[in-house]
Amino acid sequence: MQKDKKSRRISDPMARRLPMYYRQLCDIEKEGAVDISSFELAKRMDLTDSQIRHDLNAFGGFGRRGLGYNVQLLKKSIGDILDINRERTMIIVGAGNIGRAVALYPGFSQSGFHVTALFDVDPEMVDRKLGNIPVYHAKELAGYLSCHAVEIAVLATPSSAAQETLDVLAAARVPGVWNFVPVTLSAPEGMIVYDVHLTDSLMVLSFRMHEQQVHRENKDWTE
Amino acid sequence: MQKDKKSRRISDPMARRLPMYYRQLCDIEKEGAVDISSFELAKRMDLTDSQIRHDLNAFGGFGRRGLGYNVQLLKKSIGDILDINRERTMIIVGAGNIGRAVALYPGFSQSGFHVTALFDVDPEMVDRKLGNIPVYHAKELAGYLSCHAVEIAVLATPSSAAQETLDVLAAARVPGVWNFVPVTLSAPEGMIVYDVHLTDSLMVLSFRMHEQQVHRENKDWTE
Numbered sequence: 001m002q003k004d005k006k007s008r009r010i011s012d013p014m015a016r017r018l019p020m021y022y023r024q025l026c027d028i029e030k031e032g033a034v035d036i037s038s039f040e041l042a043k044r045m046d047l048t049d050s051q052i053r054h055d056l057n058a059f060g061g062f063g064r065r066g067l068g069y070n071v072q073l074l075k076k077s078i079g080d081i082l083d084i085n086r087e088r089t090m091i092i093v094g095a096g097n098i099g100r101a102v103a104l105y106p107g108f109s110q111s112g113f114h115v116t117a118l119f120d121v122d123p124e125m126v127d128r129k130l131g132n133i134p135v136y137h138a139k140e141l142a143g144y145l146s147c148h149a150v151e152i153a154v155l156a157t158p159s160s161a162a163q164e165t166l167d168v169l170a171a172a173r174v175p176g177v178w179n180f181v182p183v184t185l186s187a188p189e190g191m192i193v194y195d196v197h198l199t200d201s202l203m204v205l206s207f208r209m210h211e212q213q214v215h216r217e218n219k220d221w222t223e
Numbered sequence: 224m225q226k227d228k229k230s231r232r233i234s235d236p237m238a239r240r241l242p243m244y245y246r247q248l249c250d251i252e253k254e255g256a257v258d259i260s261s262f263e264l265a266k267r268m269d270l271t272d273s274q275i276r277h278d279l280n281a282f283g284g285f286g287r288r289g290l291g292y293n294v295q296l297l298k299k300s301i302g303d304i305l306d307i308n309r310e311r312t313m314i315i316v317g318a319g320n321i322g323r324a325v326a327l328y329p330g331f332s333q334s335g336f337h338v339t340a341l342f343d344v345d346p347e348m349v350d351r352k353l354g355n356i357p358v359y360h361a362k363e364l365a366g367y368l369s370c371h372a373v374e375i376a377v378l379a380t381p382s383s384a385a386q387e388t389l390d391v392l393a394a395a396r397v398p399g400v401w402n403f404v405p406v407t408l409s410a411p412e413g414m415i416v417y418d419v420h421l422t423d424s425l426m427v428l429s430f431r432m433h434e435q436q437v438h439r440e441n442k443d444w445t446e
Contacts, residue, residue, distance in 0.1 A: 009434065009438075010269075010430075010434060011267075011268070011269030012269075013240075013243055013268045013269045013270065014269045015427050015430055015431065015434075016243070016423075016427055017236075018426065018427070018430055019420070019422070019423035019426040019427060020236055020239070020423070022426070023420070023423070044234075045234070045236045046233075046234030046235075046236045046237040047236065047274065048271070048273065048274055048277065050271065051270065051271055051274050054271065081430060081433065082426045082429055082430045082433070083429045083430065083432065083433035084426055084429055088429070096324075097320045097321075097323040097324035097327065098320075098324045100320040101319075101320035101321040101324050102421075104320065105421060106405060107405055107421065107422045108422065108425065111422055111425070111426070113425060113429075151432070152425075152428065152429075152432075175432050175435075176428050176429070176431070176432045177428075178424070178425060178428050182329060182330055190435070192428060192431045192432050192435060194424065194427055194428035194431060196421075196424050197242075197246070197424075198325075198328060198330065198419075199242070199330045199331065199334055200239075200242035200243070200246070201401070201417065201419050201420075202331065202334070202336060202375075202401060203241065203242040203245070203305045203307055203334070204238050204239055204241070204242060204417055205375065205399050205400075205401050205415065205417035206305055206306045206307055206311070206336075206375075206399070207233075207238055207241055207304060207305045207306065208238065208399070208415045208417060209306065209374070209375075209398050209399045209415050210304065210305070210306035211232070211233060211238075212398075212413070212415060215232075
């Protein structure tokens with residue numbers, strides 16, 4: 001296995017390919033394949049096989065020349081790189097529609113992300129429970145963080161409260177923020193803030209619908 | 224400009240790169256660049272430049288040899304391919320947390336997607352308005368679709384109601400469904416159903432946090 005000591009930050013597009021590799025490998029594993037060539041993986045990802053090797057080499061490379069990749073090992077390795085092969089504690093600030101939707105989304109706990117608390121200012125929400133998750137007043141956030149090791153905070157407040165909330169999270173040295181608020185935030189060095197781009201997904205649907213229409217009308221993309 | 228008559232379906236990973244190209248080109252345009260080489264675009268996307276040309280050639284190719292791409296034209300072209308350079312009508316079925324969050328999300332109307340109606344069975348929601356959007360009873364869905372040209376339906380019902388809702392949408396020949404319900408649905412030929420993978424975004428955050436830790440501890444990925 002190659003070692004690659006470069007500390008260069010992985011680019012956003014490459015980072016965003018990692019979950020797709022992971023999901024693809026889950027599918028391939030379910031189909032019962034033991035090994036996969038970079039050629040075959042490239043075909044399924046619609047990347048060139050040199051692109052696949054380039055991506056995976058950034059993490060040390062996992063291929064055995066002539067044998068391709070062991071599906072289970074590669075999936076495990078990418079899971080380790082994504083750091084989803086362990087349990088994690090997550091809180092949600094803002095128990096509006098997005099906050100509640102994230103709290104109740106069934107897919108996260110399967111990947112090891114556990115929501116332990118919600119924070120809001122609405123008296124009708126505070127000191128109740130959403131599912132099994134307690135809802136606290138936002139003013140209790142700093143206190144909660146001082147006695148719980150929270151790794152990820154979901155930011156789902158109104159835009160006007162986003163920066164001050166981030167400042168509280170930063171003061172408590174919460175390392176990661178999953179940001180649903182469509183504003184530009186100023187975060188201290190060392191804190192990772194990742195913005196959700198929900199519109200991207202809607203654009204892919206829009207593209208698929210357009211693709212079908214183009215295909216039906218037997219046109220091509222440039223007409 | 225090359226013409227490429229092949230009718231092959233664009234793969235999911237390539238389709239998912241298109242909004243990333245679009246967003247990158249919006250940024251490049253804001254920075255004031257007029258042209259961009261496939262090399263420079265490749266660097267920003269962390270793809271090889273042959274991958275960039277491969278992707279764009281699938282849509283006819285937009286490069287002028289030696290000159291690279293005109294930023295504004297390429298952005299317009301990818302916008303046309305994504306079919307986001309026009310107005311579109313969208314309804315939402317299920318006015319729970321996700322449905323309401325989508326209805327109130329500010330980013331969609333900027334890309335031409337306009338929510339005209341919500342549907343739910345909850346008597347406390349029905350016949351009211353959410354923002355400016357009327358909420359109707361789910362039993363009125365078929366009637367609504369028979370007299371409104373809806374292009375996209377957002378599926379945000381409970382899992383148990385997802386398939387029957389899809390059947391109503393299919394009978395009315397709604398061409399596109401943006402599916403937030405984590406179940407496998409059976410759709411008729413010609414209907415595009417695109418599933419939202421919210422977990423992918425959380426995985427990228429998780430990766431970024433891990434990357435920073437690896438960098439801090441001066442380890443590499445394979446240790």
